[in-house]
Amino acid sequence: MDSHRRDLLGVDGPVVAAPMAGGPTTTGLAAAVGAVGAFAFLAAGYRTPEATADDIAVARAAGHPFGVNVFVPTPVPVTEAEFRRYAARIAAEGAPYGLDLAAAGRVEDDDHWAAKIDLLVHDPVPVVSFTFGLPPAGVVRDLRRAGSRVLVTVTDLAEATAAADLGVDGLVAQSAHAGGHFGTFTPDRPPPDRPLPELVGLVAGRTGLPVLAAGGVAGGPDIRSALAAGATGVLVGTLLLRADESGANRTHRDALADPRRDRTVVTRAFTGRPARALRNGFVDRHGALAPSGYPALHHLTRPLRTAAALAGDADRLHLWAGTGFRAARAAPAAGIIAELTRTL
Structure with missing residues (x-):
């Protein structure tokens, strides 16, 4: 899987910092994760195009591979x-x-959809991922022509097949144990709750595409299980919410450590x-x-x-949190990544 990971993400480490929109993902967090050989996504969701451009410039200057996650406008009426x-x-x-x-x-x-796509086509980044639905085929084509690898977040086999038919470079398989918004295309009918390794195996086996696993990761054993099921890399989000470089607010951080929660x-x-x-x-x-x-x-x-x-x-x-929230700890991001990969 190492060669697949290098081709898709440009890194050798299996841990990927998930995009956490609304503040938790910062350029400082991305830089800290990148400095220890892991891959980081920036979160364009809820950011203006100008702020997204600034984030990209900072991440590029840090010199580590990174990606940008964008919300597909799929309104729920x-x-x-x-x-x-x-x-x-x-x-x-x-x-x-x-x-x-x-x-x-x-x-x-629509969260500045057109302006963000225009930015990413004209100022391409290594990887662009999408959440909440399928981007138009023309957007996938333009981003790939610009030199970006394109990923789509999926939560079941039907979504994975539809994304594969678009010609994307890989998939993010998100289980129902993930914190924050589900990436499901059908929010009124969320997918069945499958264990992450089962979802990864199903999606990877049917599509043949590289798959990043996401949802409910609480430590190294969960990462090992996802990799053994065929994942190219494993996203962690909740485990980084209390990191020193996280932009999560104090109230959220404290709640994650509150034994009453x-x-x-x-x-x-x-x-x-x-x-x-x-x-x-x-x-x-x-x-x-x-x-x-x-x-x-x-x-x-x-x-x-x-x-x-x-x-x-x-x-x-x-208080967005995945099911592995009890393992989130206050520490530098580099130490959190090191602990996750220590026994891999």
């Missing part, structure tokens, strides 16, 4: 009536912070799209009745989540 009902339902959550969530406007956007749940309460997070009060109060609706619900709750993070209010914050 929500009716105005459903949106207004949910905004009214969660209104009391914003009151302590002076937020009038009940009157919030509905925002739908003893489980993760899958919820759409914060963004209208299924995501795995530490169970908290907001999920308990609203998870069962939250509608699907992305990115409308993401924009609705974002001011609340920002305020909660600043206030140390972990019960109103999206």
Whole structure:
């Protein structure tokens, strides 16, 4: 697998720093991971094209192979009536912070899709990965012609087959144990919960493409199992959230180490799209009745989540975490990577 990894990612190490949008992934984290021979993704999600360009320039200057992850605009519709009902339902959550969530406007956007693709075509990076769906065939063609290897995140065999038919260079097989948003193409019908090695073996065996494994990694044994199943590399995200170079906020970091936070749940309460997070009060109060609706619900709750993070209010914050969250530790990223690879 080493030659496949070198061809796809330009590194020999099997560990890949997952893209964590919304702040946790920083250029400092990417540089620290790259310096010890691992591969790092930058997260373009929720970043402006200008900020993404700046991140790319910094990562390029560090001199290590890296990639950029982009959200494919695959909106999950929500009716105005459903949106207004949910905004009214969660209104009391914003009151302590002076937020009038009940009157919030509905925002739908595509996360600057066209501008980000234009940037990546004209200022190519080694690897571009996509999440939430299939990019158009023309985008895959243009990026590959520009010199980038193109990957698509998939969560089941049907998605993997569709991505392979586009002519991509590899796949990211994400299990349901992953923290944060599921990359599923069908958020209203998430895929069955398969163990990561099983998903990797299925996807790699049917498509013949290099596969990066993602989801629920808690340590070296999980990495070994994924590699043994045929993975070319293994993504870790939650395990880096408490790293010194992570951009995760203090409230999130502390919650990951809080013994009272003893489980993760899958919820759409914060963004209208299924995501795995530490169970908290907001999920308990609203998870069962939250509608699907992305990115409308993401924009609705974002001011609340920002305020909660600043206030140390972990019960109103999206505490994204995979099932291996108990193994996340506060340490330099280089030490975390070294520990993960020590017995490989």
